[in-house]
Amino acid sequence: MMLSEKSIGSLISSFFKQIGALTFFAGHFFKEAIQPPYEFNELLKQCYSVGNRSLPLVSLTGFIIGLVLTLQTRPTLQEFGAVSWMPSMVGISIVREIGPVIIALICAGRVASGIGAELGSMRVTEQIDAMEVSGTNPFKFLVVTRITATTLMVPLLVIYGDVLALYGSFLVEHFKGDVSARLFFNQVFNALNFSDLIPAVIKSVFFGFAIGLVGCFKGYYCEKGTVGVGLAANTAVVMSSLLIFILDFIAVIISDIFYDL
Amino acid sequence: MKSLENIQEQHKEEQLETNDAIIIVEDLEKSFASNHVLNGFNMKLFSGENLVIMGKSGSGKSVMIKCLIGLMKPDRGVINIMGKDIVHLDQSSLDELRADIGFLFQGSALYDSMTVRENLEFPLRRHRERFGKNIEVDHMVLEALESVGLAHTVDLMPGELSGGMQRRVALARTLIMKPKIIFYDEPTSGLDPITSKEIIVLMKKIQQQYKTSALIITHDVDCARVISDRMILLVDGVNYAEGTYQELIKVDDPKVKAFFK
Ligand SMILES: Nc1ncnc2c1ncn2[C@@H]1O[C@H](COP(=O)(O)OP(=O)(O)OP(=O)(O)O)[C@@H](O)[C@H]1O
Ligand SMILES: [Mg+2]
Numbered sequence: 303m304m305l306s307e308k309s310i311g312s313l314i315s316s317f318f319k320q321i322g323a324l325t326f327f328a329g330h331f332f333k334e335a336i337q338p339p340y341e342f343n344e345l346l347k348q349c350y351s352v353g354n355r356s357l358p359l360v361s362l363t364g365f366i367i368g369l370v371l372t373l374q375t376r377p378t379l380q381e382f383g384a385v386s387w388m389p390s391m392v393g394i395s396i397v398r399e400i401g402p403v404i405i406a407l408i409c410a411g412r413v414a415s416g417i418g419a420e421l422g423s424m425r426v427t428e429q430i431d432a433m434e435v436s437g438t439n440p441f442k443f444l445v446v447t448r449i450t451a452t453t454l455m456v457p458l459l460v461i462y463g464d465v466l467a468l469y470g471s472f473l474v475e476h477f478k479g480d481v482s483a484r485l486f487f488n489q490v491f492n493a494l495n496f497s498d499l500i501p502a503v504i505k506s507v508f509f510g511f512a513i514g515l516v517g518c519f520k521g522y523y524c525e526k527g528t529v530g531v532g533l534a535a536n537t538a539v540v541m542s543s544l545l546i547f548i549l550d551f552i553a554v555i556i557s558d559i560f561y562d563l
Numbered sequence: 564m565k566s567l568e569n570i571q572e573q574h575k576e577e578q579l580e581t582n583d584a585i586i587i588v589e590d591l592e593k594s595f596a597s598n599h600v601l602n603g604f605n606m607k608l609f610s611g612e613n614l615v616i617m618g619k620s621g622s623g624k625s626v627m628i629k630c631l632i633g634l635m636k637p638d639r640g641v642i643n644i645m646g647k648d649i650v651h652l653d654q655s656s657l658d659e660l661r662a663d664i665g666f667l668f669q670g671s672a673l674y675d676s677m678t679v680r681e682n683l684e685f686p687l688r689r690h691r692e693r694f695g696k697n698i699e700v701d702h703m704v705l706e707a708l709e710s711v712g713l714a715h716t717v718d719l720m721p722g723e724l725s726g727g728m729q730r731r732v733a734l735a736r737t738l739i740m741k742p743k744i745i746f747y748d749e750p751t752s753g754l755d756p757i758t759s760k761e762i763i764v765l766m767k768k769i770q771q772q773y774k775t776s777a778l779i780i781t782h783d784v785d786c787a788r789v790i791s792d793r794m795i796l797l798v799d800g801v802n803y804a805e806g807t808y809q810e811l812i813k814v815d816d817p818k819v820k821a822f823f824k
Contacts, residue, residue, distance in 0.1 A: 420676075431634050432672040436740075437658040437689035 348451035364463035368470025390493030406509035414517035418538030421521025449514035456510025591640035602800035618797035665737030727758035
């Protein structure tokens, strides 16, 4: 009993220590991001790499989510004679909640772990030290570019995933309910307004920032040895996924307050 | 047999006469928690000489050299390189000074996501102005690679090279800046005896061709014998013995003898 209490205590304290160190790391990011020189070429490269890493998975998952969501809710709606509500219901739930969260989680799995492993191995093999010695600020070159890239790319990937999910949903409606593309998307866009879209995009920006931040943080301060690299990649996924849920929770509370006003 | 004190005295006198030390290290101390790695290390490197520092694995050789290049902050002590106080130098002056110092990392530390060419071009990013407006980057890259005999690898990735070739490319990467001083952190570690010999011959050739001074860290006795003008034995975080190779092998002291078994 004593032991488990102790370990829970140390777990909680280490969690808050991590959050503190992460906040400090984020502060360092903003400081370095503002000051020139800017590494535009490297930023483009990283944007490409984030997209490249996650595009296939995001496409597949987005499409399947739309498909499955529609197939599963269809019988229930049919029972109440409300199948015509399908496009608006699917549209709202995907754009507001399911799209951003699922796609961010996929990016956490692909991108945060990739960045953690990449920077981790650069740390362990002294490549980061070599960069510093050769006069290039490694924090600017490696960390600032990667965090900026994920912050820019994750919202784009979310929007792209949303579109594919809606398309998947349309296919089901088209073949099962004989709904035309025009009718389906008209209904979707009638149901959605800016107050659905904007919070979702803002939320995705924060998700992207969290993914890059955690991946870089874990990799940049990687422990020596190959075990350290594996650990950096692993904990980056766990921590960024956790952060995504926490951020989502905060986002829901905030948008709820605005909705009430 | 000469006693240790005799040699030490003799060298102190020699050092008082020659006043062209380009690196002066005094009372260097560095600990990690309770692990006292350096306990008052002293050293001078004179212009044009090859100084070898020998020590067991884990004796703090890498820590010492990282303090010298400013990658680690010492707890106490003075480090003066070419008249500049490394410990209290601001970032831009430190970068400026580092351009005059080549650093060969223990594990080569080539950037594994870049080609050999990009690896060599990397240090030039920040220090182009040193070589005038219209420098021929391609020419410099090939020249540096030729001096290590690897011009044909220019478009390969580091992963496609053997360990010995990687070490030589890393050496070329430090040479491209035309450094005045080169720090070698275990230039022959992890290489077979024949490849080690090649690297040692290369180091000698480079010293003659580029007229550099060198600080060489090693636990390889053969390397020390061939390359050293003078040696320092690092034991328990202090310079335990100093002298030429020929002097030190005659010393009748168990800790010194252990190095030359
Ligand atoms: N960043 C660090 N944090 C904590 N301890 C460290 C760190 N770097 C080195 N040490 C400790 O300092 C000591 C000296 O390490 P160092 O890498 O300098 O050894 P070395 O003489 O270069 O050995 P080798 O010949 O194996 O390279 C070791 O006990 C190591 O555990
Ligand atoms: Mg070492």
